[in-house]
Amino acid sequence: MPRPSSNGRPTVKDVAAAANVSATTVSRVLGGDYPVSASTRKRVLRAVRDLDYVINAQARALVGGSTRTVAFVVRDLVGPLFACIGQGVELQATAEGRVCLVSTHHGDPDRELELIELMREQQAEAVVLVGGGLRTESHTRRMAEIAHSLDRVGSRLVLCGRPPIGPDVPATVVEYDNEGGAFAVTDYLISLGHRRIAFVGAGEPEHTTTGARLGGYTAAHTARGVEIDRELIVSGNYDRESGYRQTTALLARGAGMTAVVGVTDMVASGVLAALRDAGLRVPEDVSVVGYDDIPLSADLNPALTTVRIPHEELGRAAVRLALHRDEHALDQHMMLGTHVVIRSSTAPPGRH
Amino acid sequence: MPRPSSNGRPTVKDVAAAANVSATTVSRVLGGDYPVSASTRKRVLRAVRDLDYVINAQARALVGGSTRTVAFVVRDLVGPLFACIGQGVELQATAEGRVCLVSTHHGDPDRELELIELMREQQAEAVVLVGGGLRTESHTRRMAEIAHSLDRVGSRLVLCGRPPIGPDVPATVVEYDNEGGAFAVTDYLISLGHRRIAFVGAGEPEHTTTGARLGGYTAAHTARGVEIDRELIVSGNYDRESGYRQTTALLARGAGMTAVVGVTDMVASGVLAALRDAGLRVPEDVSVVGYDDIPLSADLNPALTTVRIPHEELGRAAVRLALHRDEHALDQHMMLGTHVVIRSSTAPPGRH
DNA sequence: TTGTAGGCGTTATCAC
DNA sequence: GTGATAACGCCTACAA
Numbered sequence: 001m002p003r004p005s006s007n008g009r010p011t012v013k014d015v016a017a018a019a020n021v022s023a024t025t026v027s028r029v030l031g032g033d034y035p036v037s038a039s040t041r042k043r044v045l046r047a048v049r050d051l052d053y054v055i056n057a058q059a060r061a062l063v064g065g066s067t068r069t070v071a072f073v074v075r076d077l078v079g080p081l082f083a084c085i086g087q088g089v090e091l092q093a094t095a096e097g098r099v100c101l102v103s104t105h106h107g108d109p110d111r112e113l114e115l116i117e118l119m120r121e122q123q124a125e126a127v128v129l130v131g132g133g134l135r136t137e138s139h140t141r142r143m144a145e146i147a148h149s150l151d152r153v154g155s156r157l158v159l160c161g162r163p164p165i166g167p168d169v170p171a172t173v174v175e176y177d178n179e180g181g182a183f184a185v186t187d188y189l190i191s192l193g194h195r196r197i198a199f200v201g202a203g204e205p206e207h208t209t210t211g212a213r214l215g216g217y218t219a220a221h222t223a224r225g226v227e228i229d230r231e232l233i234v235s236g237n238y239d240r241e242s243g244y245r246q247t248t249a250l251l252a253r254g255a256g257m258t259a260v261v262g263v264t265d266m267v268a269s270g271v272l273a274a275l276r277d278a279g280l281r282v283p284e285d286v287s288v289v290g291y292d293d294i295p296l297s298a299d300l301n302p303a304l305t306t307v308r309i310p311h312e313e314l315g316r317a318a319v320r321l322a323l324h325r326d327e328h329a330l331d332q333h334m335m336l337g338t339h340v341v342i343r344s345s346t347a348p349p350g351r352h
Numbered sequence: 353m354p355r356p357s358s359n360g361r362p363t364v365k366d367v368a369a370a371a372n373v374s375a376t377t378v379s380r381v382l383g384g385d386y387p388v389s390a391s392t393r394k395r396v397l398r399a400v401r402d403l404d405y406v407i408n409a410q411a412r413a414l415v416g417g418s419t420r421t422v423a424f425v426v427r428d429l430v431g432p433l434f435a436c437i438g439q440g441v442e443l444q445a446t447a448e449g450r451v452c453l454v455s456t457h458h459g460d461p462d463r464e465l466e467l468i469e470l471m472r473e474q475q476a477e478a479v480v481l482v483g484g485g486l487r488t489e490s491h492t493r494r495m496a497e498i499a500h501s502l503d504r505v506g507s508r509l510v511l512c513g514r515p516p517i518g519p520d521v522p523a524t525v526v527e528y529d530n531e532g533g534a535f536a537v538t539d540y541l542i543s544l545g546h547r548r549i550a551f552v553g554a555g556e557p558e559h560t561t562t563g564a565r566l567g568g569y570t571a572a573h574t575a576r577g578v579e580i581d582r583e584l585i586v587s588g589n590y591d592r593e594s595g596y597r598q599t600t601a602l603l604a605r606g607a608g609m610t611a612v613v614g615v616t617d618m619v620a621s622g623v624l625a626a627l628r629d630a631g632l633r634v635p636e637d638v639s640v641v642g643y644d645d646i647p648l649s650a651d652l653n654p655a656l657t658t659v660r661i662p663h664e665e666l667g668r669a670a671v672r673l674a675l676h677r678d679e680h681a682l683d684q685h686m687m688l689g690t691h692v693v694i695r696s697s698t699a700p701p702g703r704h
Numbered sequence: 705t706t707g708t709a710g711g712c713g714t715t716a717t718c719a720c
Numbered sequence: 721g722t723g724a725t726a727a728c729g730c731c732t733a734c735a736a
Contacts, residue, residue, distance in 0.1 A: 009505040011729055022707050027731060037705060052501050057473045058410040058419060059729035063712050067410060077439040078647065080432070087429040090456055099474060102454045104442055121409045122451060149404050153361040240647070269651045295430065295592070299621045301653030363713055374723045379715060389721060411713035415728045 010051040018047035030055065061123065070319055071101040071119035073112060074130040079238070080294035081264065081311065085130050085160060088315020096323055098125065107203070107238070109134040116146050120155065126172075126322035128158040130315070132209030135163075144169045156325070160318040161309075162208050164333060172325060172332045174318045178209065181307035181338035182216025182261070183223075185289050188305075188340055189259045190224045193348045194287060197221075198257040200246045200267055201235040210235070213263055213291060232257055236267075243270025251278050258286060258349035265290035265297045265306055272300060272345070283347035293341055303343035310336050362403040370399035382407065413475065422671055423453040423471035424480040425464060431590070432646035433616065433663065437482050437512060440667020448675055450477065459555070459590070461486040468498050472507065478524075478674035480510040482667070484561030487515075496521045508677070512670040513661075514560050516685060524677060524684045526670045530561065533659035533690035534568025534613070535575075537641050540657075540692055541611045542576045545700045546639060549573075550609040552598045552619055553587040562587070565615055565643060584609055588619075595622025603630050610638060610701035617642035617649045617658055624652060624697070635699035645693055655695035662688050 012023045019026065021040060028034040029044040036044075047053070061067040070093040074082045086102070093100050101122060105111040112133065119127045127150060133139075144165050147157040151170035158172040165171060189197050199217050201210045214233070221228050232255055236242030243262055247270065250257065260275075262268030268290030275286055282288050282302055290297060293308040314336060321332050364375045371378065373392060380386040381396040388396075399405070413419040422445040426434045438454070445452045453474060457463040464485065471479045479502060485491075496517050499509040503522035510524040517523060541549050551569050553562045566585070573580045584607055588594030595614055599622065602609065612627075614620030620642030624634060632638050634654055642649060645660040666688060673684050 009729095012731095013729080023730080024707060024732090025705090028706090031731085035705065040705080052504070054469060054473045056414075056475060056729055058413045058475055059712090060731080061410045061712095062408075062414055062714090062729080063731045065712090077429070077435045077442060078432075080430075080435075080647075083429045083432075083435045087456070090429060090454065094455065099470065100454050102442060102452050103446065104439070117406060118451065121406045123408065123410055152404070240651075266647075269648060273651060295432075295618075296621060296648045296652070299592075299625060299652050300648070301651065301655075303653075361713095364715095365713080375713090376715080376723060376725095377721085380722090383715085387721065392721080408713055411728090412715075413728095414713080414730090415715050417728090 009056075010053045011056070014051055015044065015047045015053050018051060019043040066125060067123045068098050069101060069122060069124045070098045070126050070128065070322075071103070071122065071124035072128040072130055073103050073105060073115045073119070075107055075238075076104045077102070079266070080296075081292045081309070082130055084294070084311030085315040088312035089128055089130065089160070089319055090315075091312070092316040092319035096319065098319075098323075109139055113142055113146065116150075116157070120150060120153070124155060126156040126158050126319065128160050128315075128318050128322070129162060130160045131162065132207055133162050134204075134206055135208050135211065136206050140165055147171045156322045158318045158322045160314055163212075164331065168330070170330050172318065172322045174314055174321060174334045174336070176309050176314060176336040177338050178212035179216040179219070181291065181309070181340070182213040183220045184216075184338075184340045185291070185305070185307050186217045186220035186261060187224065188342070189261070189287060189289065189346065190220060190226055192287065192346065194259040195226055195349075196229065196232060196255075196257045197259045197261060198232040198234070198250055198255060199261045199263070200243055200271055201233065201263045202238040202242060202267065203235065210263055217261055231255060238264055238266060240266050240270040240273070243267035244274045245270075247271045247274035248278070259346070260286060260288045262288065262290045265292045265294045265304060268304055268306070269300055272304070276301075282345050284350055287346040287349070289346060298343060300345075302345045305343045305346040306341055307338050308341050309338055361408075362405045363408070366403055367396065367399045367405050370403060371395040418477060419475045420450045421453055421474060421476045422450045422478050422480065422674075423455070423474065423476035424482055425455050425457060425467045425471065426482040427459055427590070428456045429454070431618065432648075433644045433661070434482055436646070436663030437667040440664035441480055441482065441512070441671055442667075443664070444668040444671035448671065450671075450675075461491055465494055465498065468502075468509070472502060472505070476507060478508040478510050478671065480512050480667075480670050480674070481514060482512045483514065484559055485514050486556075486558055487560050487563065488558050492517055499523045508674045510670045510674045512666055515564070516683065520682070522682050524670065524674045526666055526673060526686045526688070528661050528666060528688040529690050530564035531568040531571070533643065533661070533692070534565040535572045536568075536690075536692045537643070537657070537659050538569045538572035538613060539576065540694070541613070541639060541641065541698065542572060542578055544639065544698065546611040547578055548581065548584060548607075548609045549611045549613060550584040550586070550602055550607060551613045551615070552595055552623055553585065553615045554590040554594060554619065555587065562615055569613055583607060590616055590618060592618050592622040592625070595619035596626045597622075599623045599626035600630070611698070612638060612640045614640065614642045617644045617646045617656060620656055620658070621652055624656070628653070634697050636702055639698040639701070641698060650695060652697075654697045657695045657698040658693055659690050660693050661690055
């Protein structure tokens with residue numbers, strides 16, 4: 001086993017010495033695009049193998065300009081929707097020869113902003129924010145500032161599954177029709193004959209995802225001339241337990257709904273469990289719909305009617321647009337469609 | 353908006369100029385641990401804010417030694433088990449002040465090796481391989497070489513959910529009792545009275561996960577003196593579709609099993625769907641068990657009996673051990689326990 | 705075709 | 721307390 005110079009990590013110099021050439025020549029052989037004699041190339045490559053040399057990506061980035069790194073910031077890795085979109089981000093980034101940094105904020109908007117800063121230190125070429133976010137005045141302003149910060153250093157803020165921040169903000173936005181999907185699935189329930197439809201949401205209405213989905217729910221009622229009982233709109237977190245708790249509470253106070261819209265499939269799975277535990281049958285007694293169409297939705301009990309989002313394409317498009325944007329275009333915006341997937345958790349309301 | 357020197361990205365020099373101090377002083381203020389007069393510190397911090405300066409992590413790593421980066425390499429982000437373990441990796445890495453690089457190999461062992469190289473270029477402090485892997489002669493040898501390569505440059509190979517490579521290989525291993533879990537859940541089926549238990553696996557037997565789980569399945573039969581019909585052992589991929597296909601094929605050729613062990617919960621969900629589509633009831637006609645206890649297992653139809661793995665702790669321990677290892681300890685090994693979670697998909701066999 | 709010099713942004717070292 | 725200088729590992733001039 002050859003002993004390189006100092007630290008243990010061989011450098012171009014070590015390779016150069018071993019191959020009896022200059023560091024420049026080594027760099028050229030490795031770079032590929034420069035004329036080097038066959039014999040020299042051979043000697044260099046041989047030395048590279050002998051020393052088990054790999055290039056130092058940090059040093060290369062320092063001089064070469066780009067780190068070839070894409071960062072994605074997400075609520076958590078376990079949420080199936082985030083994972084699906086993240087998958088798209090990773091696939092496209094890899095396809096474009098980039099490596100991926102990940103970090104999670106667990107729903108804390110301030111932490112999200114911190115993470116963007118961290119990714120700016122890492123010189124990420126693009127910072128992809130996956131999933132919905134807060135949309136308060138102050139948070140929006142800080143987000144806009146950050147977009148400008150990134151832009152100034154040649155990086156790019158990408159919103160993936162979240163609406164644009166504002167007209168003059170340099171950012172790439174790839175979203176899906178959140179409100180449209182919620183409208184469609186609520187409208188479907190109304191068309192089945194439901195009139196008392198609960199909405200089990202998550203977080204404050206300032207959160208873009210809950211906000212837009214609640215908006216679609218409301219709009220569908222309005223469009224059909226069905227009045228909404230505000231008592232039927234409840235809110236918790238984006239997890240299964242929350243769906244369970246909210247539903248149990250609704251039942252406890254005799255809300256009398258014949259259908260439930262879960263803000264996500266994960267929440268809807270909690271809703272299903274709560275109804276089952278209360279001795280109610282789905283869909284005979286209560287219909288349930290979710291949102292996201294995560295991998296196991298079709299295997300739930302019963303198979304969940306939900307709204308399909310083009311997860312992977314969302315992530316792919318985010319990276320593709322961000323890396324190939326026209327340098328002069330300030331903002332980019334892309335909207336992908338959603339559609340209702342009808343399964344077994346919905347039916348016309350029974351008598352009660 | 354202040355205009356920094358050249359590129360657009362302000363540097364310590366820009367900050368130094370703006371604050372009327374030297375670059376060294378700026379570095380000291382930012383570093384924190386060095387005496388600097390209050391007034392100077394204030395001027396520097398002010399300049400930092402004005403210029404919207406953030407440190408260049410690449411440059412710092414170049415001189416400072418460490419990138420403070422942990423890499424994790426995983427089959428894919430969508431697989432719930434990988435996501436859960438990855439979550440643990442990310443949480444612990446963040447807790448230790450590291451950033452996370454992620455990449456996916458989609459089950460291709462050669463790609464996995466390439467990715468480790470890539471992470472070595474990135475100077476990752478540790479490279480965590482999440483999930484099972486191939487264990488052929490040649491692959492094992494190459495993996496051992498890579499472990500040495502990483503070790504030589506002060507990095508660390510971490511196997512998370514995979515057995516050790518060999519005694520003299522510098523690596524950190526955090527695994528769970530794969531075989532024990534499979535033994536326990538198979539033994540449970542046998543104790544219920546099942547004698548014809550199918551095993552729906554994935555990949556070649558050289559894959560550590562399938563191998564160990566099949567081993568536990570076999571051992572349980574042996575221990576109980578139950579003979580195995582090799583016809584009942586089939587194999588495909590680690591996804592739902594594969595579980596569906598294999599089960600349908602088993603039924604088509606009249607395998608006559610009264611229970612099925614799915615190699616993962618994802619596969620088991622496909623098994624459930626296939627049985628349902630064939631008009632069989634679970635658990636009355638056929639019992640089904642999975643492995644992993646992924647988030648929605650309890651919500652499947654029916655709720656899945658499975659083997660619980662300490663997902664998050666697996667990931668956390670991997671990072672913790674790798675970062676705090678004794679410099680002199682060659683290999684580290686930790687084994688976490690598993691346990692059977694009994695739900696509604698299992699029952700004594702009916703008559704047939 | 706090959707080599708030399710300089711600099712990327714940061715910190716450690718040594719001087720003041 | 722503060723500043724100049726020399727590295728870190730690589731690449732892009734420019735020169736031979």
